[in-house]
Amino acid sequence: MGEYRTQMKIIGDILSTTRDDLQDENGATVTYLIRKANISHSRISTILKTLVSQGLLECGDSQGSNRYKISQSGREFLEAYKSFTKFADNFGLNI
Amino acid sequence: MEFLLENILNLIGFLVGLAIGIMAYIGFRNTGSPTLFRLAIAFFSISLGFFVIWSGYMIEDFLIKSGTIERGIQTVGIVIQTVGYFFIAFSHSIKSFFPKSNYFRSVGILPFFLVSTVQLEHIFRSISFILLVYGAIETMLSYRDNKNKGAVSVAVGLALLAFGEFLGWYSFVFPESMLYSISMTIKIGGLIALFIPVSKIPLKRIKFDDDLDKI
Numbered sequence: 001m002g003e004y005r006t007q008m009k010i011i012g013d014i015l016s017t018t019r020d021d022l023q024d025e026n027g028a029t030v031t032y033l034i035r036k037a038n039i040s041h042s043r044i045s046t047i048l049k050t051l052v053s054q055g056l057l058e059c060g061d062s063q064g065s066n067r068y069k070i071s072q073s074g075r076e077f078l079e080a081y082k083s084f085t086k087f088a089d090n091f092g093l094n095i
Numbered sequence: 096m097e098f099l100l101e102n103i104l105n106l107i108g109f110l111v112g113l114a115i116g117i118m119a120y121i122g123f124r125n126t127g128s129p130t131l132f133r134l135a136i137a138f139f140s141i142s143l144g145f146f147v148i149w150s151g152y153m154i155e156d157f158l159i160k161s162g163t164i165e166r167g168i169q170t171v172g173i174v175i176q177t178v179g180y181f182f183i184a185f186s187h188s189i190k191s192f193f194p195k196s197n198y199f200r201s202v203g204i205l206p207f208f209l210v211s212t213v214q215l216e217h218i219f220r221s222i223s224f225i226l227l228v229y230g231a232i233e234t235m236l237s238y239r240d241n242k243n244k245g246a247v248s249v250a251v252g253l254a255l256l257a258f259g260e261f262l263g264w265y266s267f268v269f270p271e272s273m274l275y276s277i278s279m280t281i282k283i284g285g286l287i288a289l290f291i292p293v294s295k296i297p298l299k300r301i302k303f304d305d306d307l308d309k310i
Contacts (some may be wrong), residue, residue, distance in 0.1 A: 007102055008128055059239050077125070084122035088130055090245035090292040092237025095128035 008081070008095050011047060014038045015078045018070040019055060027060055027067030098152070100279040104286075105149035106255055111286045112142025112179070114295050130206025137182035144176030168218045177219045182224040183253070187233035220264040227257035255285030 005013075018028055019035040028036075034044055048068060051057040056074035060067045071080070083095075088095045116138035151168035155161060231253035233298040238246045259282030266274035 009125060043283075051225075080122070080125040084126055084128065084131060086116060086243075087122055087296045088128070088134070089241050089243045089294065090185070090249050090296075091134060092187070092234035092241075092246050092249070093120070093130050093134070095126060095130050 001048065005074065006094055007047075010037060010039060010043075011051065012081045014044070014051065015056065015070055015074050015081070018023070018068055019075060019078060022069070026062040027058075027069035029065050033068065077090060097279070100276050100283075102149065102152055104279045105145045107143050107283055107286050108145030109142050109149060111290045112138045112140075112145060114290065116142055118293060119295065133182050134146065134301075135185045137179045137186070140179030140182065141176050142179075144172045144174075144179060146172075147175060148172035151193070166216070173216055173219045173223070177223045177226070180223050180230065183230045184226040184233075187230060205294050217264055219265070220260055224257050224260045224264065227253050227260060231257060245295070246294045249289050252285045252288030252290075255281050255288060259285060 014037050016031055017033060021036060022028055028078070030041070030044065030048070033039075034041060037044065039047075048057065048059075051074070052059045052068075054073075055071055058069045058071050058079050060069065084095055114258035118133050119131045122128065123135055126191060148169055151165055151172065154168075155165065159165070183243060231250050234246050234250040237243075238250070259278045259280075262274050262278035262281065264280060266272065
């Protein structure tokens with residue numbers, strides 16, 4: 001059985017992928033993110049829309065498909081997320 | 096001696112609780128995580144509880160000079176701390192701490208009208224003990240999953256606070272013994288153990304950003 005992931009953990013996984021594990025410099029496609037973040041298409045669409053509207057991801061168009069790259073705000077959010085994940089881990093909790 | 100230890104404990108409790116609470120609140124502002132929000136409430140309550148008791152001792156020492164702290168103030172401080180311990184335990188998924196039926200709810204509040212503040216203090220000390228033990232066990236169990244050494248330190252801290260709470264409660268049986276002073280010392284050790292892993296979290300690059308609140 002797979003490990004339960006909170007919404008925050010999924011967002012962290014998506015941002016980590018767009019920062020550290022890109023296919024190429026144009027950014028990651030939705031299909032690539034679905035595979036890496038292990039999440040359904042309908043769910044990732046909503047999350048990506050929110051992340052783009054919040055300025056954490058940048059959405060570009062390359063070879064006829066949307067490509068996602070992490071923004072500066074996204075990098076800062078990811079740093080904060082990682083620090084506070086460690087903080088919550090100390091209390092045996094997930095953020 | 097006991098008075099001095101009590102003052103040191105309450106001051107350390109206030110500062111440690113405040114520091115962890117602020118850290119959790121910054122985390123909540125940055126990530127919007129409800130877990131961090133609950134932790135912030137927990138540690139602000141613990142901090143406030145220690146502060147109330149510390150204020151009680153200061154007022155007694157400089158103004159009233161009766162030689163003993165006002166029992167009501169001590170009880171209020173312990174109740175506020177218990178709220179904090181409840182939120183730590185609640186974060187570990189206590190889903191139904193209060194009885195659900197209306198009958199049991201009404202019976203549940205009866206003791207507040209039947210007992211004196213001294214008895215209330217013992218009731219809340221025992222509730223704090225149970226919540227702290229629960230929090231310590233859950234935190235220790237989490238070590239199996241994440242292998243985070245900080246979790247061991249927090250679990251030890253919560254366990255020491257629980258043991259200190261137990262000895263503090265038990266000392267009313269032997270009021271003239273060293274038990275209460277030992278309980279104070281153990282609780283100070285517990286607070287320090289709680290703070291050690293949290294103090295190692297790097298927060299240099301984290302700043303508030305209102306746009307991230309909606310995530």
